[in-house]
Amino acid sequence: MTTASATTRVRLLEAAGEIFASEGFDGATVRSICARADANVAAVHYHFGDKESLYREVVDYAFAQLHERFPRPALPPAGGLEHQLRSHVEALLARLFKASASWHGRLLAREMANPGPALPQVAERYMRPQVEALEELLGAVRPDLDLPARRLHALSLIAQCVFFRHARPVLDVLYGPSAFGADELPRLSAHIVETFLTGLAIAPARLESP
Amino acid sequence: MTTASATTRVRLLEAAGEIFASEGFDGATVRSICARADANVAAVHYHFGDKESLYREVVDYAFAQLHERFPRPALPPAGGLEHQLRSHVEALLARLFKASASWHGRLLAREMANPGPALPQVAERYMRPQVEALEELLGAVRPDLDLPARRLHALSLIAQCVFFRHARPVLDVLYGPSAFGADELPRLSAHIVETFLTGLAIAPARLESP
Amino acid sequence: MTTASATTRVRLLEAAGEIFASEGFDGATVRSICARADANVAAVHYHFGDKESLYREVVDYAFAQLHERFPRPALPPAGGLEHQLRSHVEALLARLFKASASWHGRLLAREMANPGPALPQVAERYMRPQVEALEELLGAVRPDLDLPARRLHALSLIAQCVFFRHARPVLDVLYGPSAFGADELPRLSAHIVETFLTGLAIAPARLESP
Amino acid sequence: MTTASATTRVRLLEAAGEIFASEGFDGATVRSICARADANVAAVHYHFGDKESLYREVVDYAFAQLHERFPRPALPPAGGLEHQLRSHVEALLARLFKASASWHGRLLAREMANPGPALPQVAERYMRPQVEALEELLGAVRPDLDLPARRLHALSLIAQCVFFRHARPVLDVLYGPSAFGADELPRLSAHIVETFLTGLAIAPARLESP
DNA sequence: AATGAATGAGCCTTCATTCAT
DNA sequence: GATGAATGAAGGCTCATTCAT
Numbered sequence: 001m002t003t004a005s006a007t008t009r010v011r012l013l014e015a016a017g018e019i020f021a022s023e024g025f026d027g028a029t030v031r032s033i034c035a036r037a038d039a040n041v042a043a044v045h046y047h048f049g050d051k052e053s054l055y056r057e058v059v060d061y062a063f064a065q066l067h068e069r070f071p072r073p074a075l076p077p078a079g080g081l082e083h084q085l086r087s088h089v090e091a092l093l094a095r096l097f098k099a100s101a102s103w104h105g106r107l108l109a110r111e112m113a114n115p116g117p118a119l120p121q122v123a124e125r126y127m128r129p130q131v132e133a134l135e136e137l138l139g140a141v142r143p144d145l146d147l148p149a150r151r152l153h154a155l156s157l158i159a160q161c162v163f164f165r166h167a168r169p170v171l172d173v174l175y176g177p178s179a180f181g182a183d184e185l186p187r188l189s190a191h192i193v194e195t196f197l198t199g200l201a202i203a204p205a206r207l208e209s210p
Numbered sequence: 211m212t213t214a215s216a217t218t219r220v221r222l223l224e225a226a227g228e229i230f231a232s233e234g235f236d237g238a239t240v241r242s243i244c245a246r247a248d249a250n251v252a253a254v255h256y257h258f259g260d261k262e263s264l265y266r267e268v269v270d271y272a273f274a275q276l277h278e279r280f281p282r283p284a285l286p287p288a289g290g291l292e293h294q295l296r297s298h299v300e301a302l303l304a305r306l307f308k309a310s311a312s313w314h315g316r317l318l319a320r321e322m323a324n325p326g327p328a329l330p331q332v333a334e335r336y337m338r339p340q341v342e343a344l345e346e347l348l349g350a351v352r353p354d355l356d357l358p359a360r361r362l363h364a365l366s367l368i369a370q371c372v373f374f375r376h377a378r379p380v381l382d383v384l385y386g387p388s389a390f391g392a393d394e395l396p397r398l399s400a401h402i403v404e405t406f407l408t409g410l411a412i413a414p415a416r417l418e419s420p
Numbered sequence: 421m422t423t424a425s426a427t428t429r430v431r432l433l434e435a436a437g438e439i440f441a442s443e444g445f446d447g448a449t450v451r452s453i454c455a456r457a458d459a460n461v462a463a464v465h466y467h468f469g470d471k472e473s474l475y476r477e478v479v480d481y482a483f484a485q486l487h488e489r490f491p492r493p494a495l496p497p498a499g500g501l502e503h504q505l506r507s508h509v510e511a512l513l514a515r516l517f518k519a520s521a522s523w524h525g526r527l528l529a530r531e532m533a534n535p536g537p538a539l540p541q542v543a544e545r546y547m548r549p550q551v552e553a554l555e556e557l558l559g560a561v562r563p564d565l566d567l568p569a570r571r572l573h574a575l576s577l578i579a580q581c582v583f584f585r586h587a588r589p590v591l592d593v594l595y596g597p598s599a600f601g602a603d604e605l606p607r608l609s610a611h612i613v614e615t616f617l618t619g620l621a622i623a624p625a626r627l628e629s630p
Numbered sequence: 631m632t633t634a635s636a637t638t639r640v641r642l643l644e645a646a647g648e649i650f651a652s653e654g655f656d657g658a659t660v661r662s663i664c665a666r667a668d669a670n671v672a673a674v675h676y677h678f679g680d681k682e683s684l685y686r687e688v689v690d691y692a693f694a695q696l697h698e699r700f701p702r703p704a705l706p707p708a709g710g711l712e713h714q715l716r717s718h719v720e721a722l723l724a725r726l727f728k729a730s731a732s733w734h735g736r737l738l739a740r741e742m743a744n745p746g747p748a749l750p751q752v753a754e755r756y757m758r759p760q761v762e763a764l765e766e767l768l769g770a771v772r773p774d775l776d777l778p779a780r781r782l783h784a785l786s787l788i789a790q791c792v793f794f795r796h797a798r799p800v801l802d803v804l805y806g807p808s809a810f811g812a813d814e815l816p817r818l819s820a821h822i823v824e825t826f827l828t829g830l831a832i833a834p835a836r837l838e839s840p
Numbered sequence: 841a842a843t844g845a846a847t848g849a850g851c852c853t854t855c856a857t858t859c860a861t
Numbered sequence: 862g863a864t865g866a867a868t869g870a871a872g873g874c875t876c877a878t879t880c881a882t
């Protein structure tokens with residue numbers, strides 16, 4: 001694989017990523033991808049075999065890029081478990097919103113919402129690490145909870161983060177684009193974390209929106 | 211409108227509903243819809259104008275069917291606000307799971323996850339009533355919360371219910387199809403409600419999975 | 421044939437006339453004709469059999485209406501043959517332009533330019549009377565010319581009148597819409613008649629555009 | 631552009647030319663064109679984009695072929711202006727008849743009679759040069775005429791040539807196919823030229839058909 | 841390693857027509 | 862006498878794919 005071919009390959013992956021992310025698998029056309037990559041129509045067949053293989057490779061590529069660009073923050077060991085949990089949740093939400101600024105995040109979000117050929121990859125490489133990291137943290141905070149209970153809590157937490165990100169089209173229609181946009185991220189983050197910790201009986205109940 | 215014509219129209223709506231739900235708007239073809247409805251290709255144009263109009267009418271039809279088959283349960287006025295809230299959440303989750311057994315629910319879920327031509331309909335007729343009902347209930351339970359806070363709580367609640375339903379493809383991959391299936395619904399329901407109420411400082415914290 | 425059916429028939433003929441005249445045979449659709457006539461889609465089949473039969477009947481109808489609305493002017497016997505010829509030519513040109521204000525004239529013009537199923541009718545009922553009337557007049561003016569020569573002259577005359585009417589789209593592109601429009605009709609008329617008469621050695625040559 | 635591809639493109643142009651000429655723009659189908667060109671249905675889209683672009687390119691192609699096959703005759707400078715005018719007219723008429731033996735001429739004629747997407751091309755590239763050449767010649771023969779007068783005479787002349795060619799379907803119906811066919815071309819030519827010159831007061835009036 | 845040309849299947853839509861009432 | 866529903870054929874166009882170079 002010479003440098004020249006690798007370059008074309010990467011250009012195709014980048015172009016396909018952006019188009020798949022914005023148009024979906026069906027909506028994207030091989031021609032538009034090749035045009036954006038400044039490559040021949042036959043280049044996709046040549047480098048990837050067919051459209052679906054290209055898609056799978058794009059998803060792989062998206063992971064690599066995503067982990068490189070948005071590395072999971074190294075939690076400071078200090079600060080206590082509660083603080084670590086809080087940081088983790090905030091980081092999760094922040095990543096979810098920021099990542100969608102690039103096509104990498106948008107593509108994975110689309111794949112998760114609309115199961116396609118790359119679903120297993122997304123589940124294993126995107127979801128499972130998230131859940132397991134939270135499970136572990138919860139285990140340290142509340143050692144009395146067994147694994148199924150911890151898993152439920154972890155998923156509930158992810159559920160809220162994911163929802164406020166994925167349901168934005170609907171929320172925009174209902175409450176306008178600025179109600180739950182990226183600017184409101186701190187407020188969302190605080191709401192989710194506080195309620196969660198209270199629900200776990202970690203943090204004391206307190207009146208919100210003081 | 212004779213009985214025969216009404217039948218063809220309804221056959222088309224039913225067929226289109228199932229195919230749109232499983233294939234999506236782009237994936238569905240007018241031909242396959244007509245074939246399933248045992249009607250001519252031109253029938254869609256005759257009855258609905260074009261594919262997109264058909265889609266919008268199918269969404270409308272899905273609402274009508276859904277409300278008819280899964281009417282919102284009349285809450286018993288007795289039992290206290292906390293009990294009402296609990297019932298409401300359980301009903302929401304139950305409806306979400308049961309409705310998705312038919313294409314009606316799957317279609318709305320797909321439209322919500324992947325915004326299409328009928329997004330405004332779904333937002334206004336499906337989401338908003340849910341949120342407002344919960345907002346109202348929360349207002350009775352916790353009158354100290356202002357509207358934005360109540361709205362956040364309502365959305366968080368919906369988020370979890372929606373997530374356990376919509377993310378099932380991913381969860382199936384990760385934990386097997388029986389882990390968070392319909393059989394586990396009571397467990398899910400209890401988890402969500404209890405944590406929620408605790409988080410709201412309504413119910414006392416208690417150890418789960420005893 | 422009751423009054424009611426006759427009315428529908430006539431409404432169909434009028435509607436079809438206008439649409440055929442502006443859209444052509446292929447461009448016109450049975451549906452649009454029936455819509456304009458405020459009749460059912462099947463009405464064409466019911467009253468005329470099929471689209472082509474309707475077209476032929478519309479052409480017939482156009483003749484009847486045209487002769488009724490634009491009767492050939494009764495030439496004053498007085499004034500001398502030259503004057504009669506001059507009047508005849510002016511009337512021919514005027515009719516050609518004025519008739520095209522209604523769909524009747526436009527339809528016949530279209531049929532003549534673009535031979536269709538009704539060509540024989542147009543030839544026999546529209547063209548032949550024109551030619552023969554001119555042949556007769558020329559025979560009176562120039563008895564020395566035999567029939568083939570008179571026919572050529574008659575056709576040359578008609579040629580010019582027809583051209584300035586039918587080639588208007590092209591002339592509009594070349595010289596603007598006002599150069600050879602209806603307002604310029606007197607100038608056109610004078611030009612054609614004078615040159616023609618001079619060419620026949622009837623009128624003396626003279627300098628134009630004095 | 632390999633030889634093979636050029637061949638397919640040209641085969642499409644030729645096939646489209648013949649079918650457009652005989653069926654018109656609406657009447658022609660992409661499928662029939664491709665079938666005649668022995669090419670795939672998608673070939674039209676690949677080479678020309680869509681049906682209308684193909685049509686425009688066919689018109690361009692028709693001009694090129696027409697100028698190549700029927701070049702405007704180089705007039706002998708000798709012989710006097712009257713002779714030049716006479717030659718020019720004869721050549722115009724001859725070209726009009728001969729060109730229409732192939733589809734190239736028929737296509738342009740159809741576009742002129744029935745304005746379509748290529749009308750501006752036809753007007754500018756086909757009509758205007760004809761008119762201007764005649765205007766120039768007339769200016770030399772009759773310097774006393776101003777431009778509007780010369781233009782009218784030029785158009786009258788063209789009108790007759792065009793008429794005897796375009797109205798042939800009607801003339802065939804009225805007087806049989808041999809009356810004004812290609813064999814009668816010399817007679818037509820003589821008639822038009824003589825009458826025209828007499829009408830311009832250039833040639834002396836004389837008795838025709840002696 | 842890479843490409844421009846060409847393909848065949850399929851899509852949505854439109855139309856004139858016919859059927860049952 | 863007249864209609865709304867339904868039909869089958871076809872049309873233009875798009876797409877992922879493959880072939881020959």
